[in-house]
Amino acid sequence: MHTESKDEMRDKILEAALRRFTHYGASKTTMNEIADDLRCSKASLYYYFPDKKAMHMAVLEKIAEAYFQEMEKEADNVNSATEALIRIVDIRKQFISKFCRLEIFMLLKDASDLMLQEKKKGMEREIALHVKIIKAGIASGEFNVKNPEQIAELLVQACAGLRFSVPDHIREDMDLDDEMFELVMEKQKQLLEVFINGIKA
Amino acid sequence: MHTESKDEMRDKILEAALRRFTHYGASKTTMNEIADDLRCSKASLYYYFPDKKAMHMAVLEKIAEAYFQEMEKEADNVNSATEALIRIVDIRKQFISKFCRLEIFMLLKDASDLMLQEKKKGMEREIALHVKIIKAGIASGEFNVKNPEQIAELLVQACAGLRFSVPDHIREDMDLDDEMFELVMEKQKQLLEVFINGIKA
DNA sequence: TTTTGACTTCGTAACTTAAAAAGTCAAAAA
DNA sequence: TTTTTGACTTTTTAAGTTACGAAGTCAAAA
Numbered sequence: 454m455h456t457e458s459k460d461e462m463r464d465k466i467l468e469a470a471l472r473r474f475t476h477y478g479a480s481k482t483t484m485n486e487i488a489d490d491l492r493c494s495k496a497s498l499y500y501y502f503p504d505k506k507a508m509h510m511a512v513l514e515k516i517a518e519a520y521f522q523e524m525e526k527e528a529d530n531v532n533s534a535t536e537a538l539i540r541i542v543d544i545r546k547q548f549i550s551k552f553c554r555l556e557i558f559m560l561l562k563d564a565s566d567l568m569l570q571e572k573k574k575g576m577e578r579e580i581a582l583h584v585k586i587i588k589a590g591i592a593s594g595e596f597n598v599k600n601p602e603q604i605a606e607l608l609v610q611a612c613a614g615l616r617f618s619v620p621d622h623i624r625e626d627m628d629l630d631d632e633m634f635e636l637v638m639e640k641q642k643q644l645l646e647v648f649i650n651g652i653k654a
Numbered sequence: 655m656h657t658e659s660k661d662e663m664r665d666k667i668l669e670a671a672l673r674r675f676t677h678y679g680a681s682k683t684t685m686n687e688i689a690d691d692l693r694c695s696k697a698s699l700y701y702y703f704p705d706k707k708a709m710h711m712a713v714l715e716k717i718a719e720a721y722f723q724e725m726e727k728e729a730d731n732v733n734s735a736t737e738a739l740i741r742i743v744d745i746r747k748q749f750i751s752k753f754c755r756l757e758i759f760m761l762l763k764d765a766s767d768l769m770l771q772e773k774k775k776g777m778e779r780e781i782a783l784h785v786k787i788i789k790a791g792i793a794s795g796e797f798n799v800k801n802p803e804q805i806a807e808l809l810v811q812a813c814a815g816l817r818f819s820v821p822d823h824i825r826e827d828m829d830l831d832d833e834m835f836e837l838v839m840e841k842q843k844q845l846l847e848v849f850i851n852g853i854k855a
Numbered sequence: 856t857t858t859t860g861a862c863t864t865c866g867t868a869a870c871t872t873a874a875a876a877a878g879t880c881a882a883a884a885a
Numbered sequence: 886t887t888t889t890t891g892a893c894t895t896t897t898t899a900a901g902t903t904a905c906g907a908a909g910t911c912a913a914a915a
Contacts, residue, residue, distance in 0.1 A: 621777075
């Protein structure tokens, strides 16, 4: 396989891996399959990534970057804080439904230290952008909140938690069927509505 | 072992099982250990319960009954709906900290059909009593809510979800350390505060 | 500098098995 | 007749093994 630059090849690999990962999950995807898709050897992959886990992380980071950037675009340009928070839930829904098979939700078993760290960073980034929106809401007189950081964290965690409490059982693979996924997102919206009401000025 | 009645013996067994279960967990407790505690034979236990699972369920039901009755007492006699909801969270905290080792939280693996069904019933009972409180709040003019059923379900599920989203990882055994447990309960209170605000008249 | 085939190492699923725990029952005791 | 029990069988599970597929390495080639 020929590419103009090292970065470009790296990106091609990430794309191929993403395709496989979203279809079959990372653990069911072999390095050989990715290599075959790219018509290159498996050894090549190891020229660009130290190991499979690093590659997996890179895929996740790429997705996460797009996810957060779209959210932050929303947070940076707030007309109505209420509207912004609602948009955030929609963006989240879009992304999760696209990339739920990526094994981001490896919260229980596995969960290397590094991944946990990255997950934490992600949460903090999501909270930070909620803080920004809430502060904008305070500034505009929409909200009345003493501690935006605490409230933002609470909102993010409460929404995330519905992922686990709404289904009546959690499958080993952590997957939700479509119907349950829709229900969870619906609940997130309902919660957000009450929550916004609860912090209104 | 001698007792006055069949029911009394059944209850003695339940007590012994509860002691073992809370200390070591149900799966680490053998029928022989329970029998030895009671100075009776294992076979006797099978005279009162068809199998270990049924016994486990009976223990859980006994605890749950006390749990719900205390909550329902609160729900049946509401002065301030707001206060009642806060009290509910406190009751929940008390019970969970006492009986968290009972393997009630077997949500992922295992999870027999019957247990899932009982869990669902429990959730519904908890929601029902929240509905009662919220309706009382509406009647007294504290709250302004169109669909108390939906709101009650949302509140219960959002609180329950924090159990999973606040810890940065979920251990296989589903246990929380004390510090994390306190944090989760604190978050439940925070959420409740915003939530109550969000449904105020 | 990048790629590769041939290689070694590692992880896991599939068996095996031995011990422990669940569960049964006919007979004894109350 | 109701309750209890020791001796029994069956089932579950933890531990150990193996074999295969996938991860990862490297010297040589492009």
